[in-house]
Amino acid sequence: MVENCIAPCCTDCESAWENFNNLTEDELRYVCENRSQAMFRPGEIIFKQGSPISSAVFLINGMGKLYIEGYDNKKMMIGIAKQKRLIAGPGTYVDSRHHYTLSALTDVNACFIKMDVLKELVLKNSKFAEGFLIDISKKSLNTFYRFLSHSQKKMHGRMAETLLYLANHIHESDIFDLLLSRQELGELSGMAKESVVRILKDFSEDHIIEDKCPHIKILDKEKLQLISNMG
């Protein structure tokens, strides 16, 4: 159970962060020496909002959800975490605190790399630093547009957008099994769980999607895109 989850050295890890390509062989080996792994079961918390950031996290396999615990016990889901993506959070270079929680949605094999090591490499290798900047910038831009859509789109538009996000970026297929409950789908798209149910029903009745509970099939992607672009 334990031994078969040890990933090979970062050098040939298939789930590695793109930016590691900017490191020299020696530097990558250094990263490798400063990593550790752990397995998580669905529902388990990998890191918690407020706690100090000691390591960057990468999911070797499985998926997780990133969410902020806000006012009044309400959760706001930021997105789904999966392999190949740095999960460190904007606090890394600000206050070394996690500003959101990561919990496992499936069985997760997670790799932890000491943040000090990555920060050291940022100072040593400027291409790596640039890669870091690109990564943070992309995420920042995403947040922006999510913010915009939450502020200006109505519920149907947001739900369409969410479904497209899941299909295009997470499952990379128009047919997928939903990892999220209606409650969680609401936290991701910014609405009450009852509204999620009603809107998914609307979409089903209009033959835009087929929804056999955890099973989702996007039938009319153009229409979904149209609704997302301001429904």
Place this chain on the structure above:
Amino acid sequence: MVENCIAPCCTDCESAWENFNNLTEDELRYVCENRSQAMFRPGEIIFKQGSPISSAVFLINGMGKLYIEGYDNKKMMIGIAKQKRLIAGPGTYVDSRHHYTLSALTDVNACFIKMDVLKELVLKNSKFAEGFLIDISKKSLNTFYRFLSHSQKKMHGRMAETLLYLANHIHESDIFDLLLSRQELGELSGMAKESVVRILKDFSEDHIIEDKCPHIKILDKEKLQLISNMG
């Protein structure tokens, strides 16, 4: 009119970005050689959403507003721009496009520094790169919390927060002259202009603020903070 707006070299510019402290004298001189300046009148656009990012912008004096032009001609104001802050936007390292518009709220003296030069320095000087990372991270974190508050707070809470933002971060005083119309205040706090009027009236009647139209005086900051923390 023209000559008196030429700022001294960045070396002793009072409005300079903090991160320029990480540059050597030579590097700073290099920055200085690649800058230009321009004056703007209230309402004029300094750079426009969608246009290519050729330069980073710094306001030597005056203030501007940053806003996204979203769906349905609705604007979403991101914040107020003022001196000492890098205004480059998250597109810098992604697609070299501006993702929001900057327009002048007052007379503005703006300094433009070629983005290529800054990017070159990021690669040359790792401390500078780190400073850049810190800057972007802070902004990203801000966006996050604004997003959270817009999603979860009610109008009174958001307006309280906005007033505290203006007092603490922009005007740095509890008494200030509002640069924004009710419409713009609505774009900043995410509500209709009529709602802005009604809430400011509520706050006035409760003696939390004094509002003699462009004049604002915060009378009860604790209460305002309380409302902001989930009113």
Place this chain on the structure above:
DNA sequence: AATGTCTATTGATATATATCAATACAAGAA
């Protein structure tokens, strides 16, 4: 099979907030 515990679904209702419309006010232009 019976029981308990979740989550999903549905309908009824409440509430926050936007929109619409009318008026008042302020600042410039003639």
Place this chain on the structure above:
DNA sequence: TTCTTGTATTGATATATATCAATAGACATT
């Protein structure tokens, strides 16, 4: 001064969306 134009204010109304409450399924446990 009067006129014009834009913003601010106020009240009435519409609408999106949340909340509440009840029921129905699904799945595990006994």
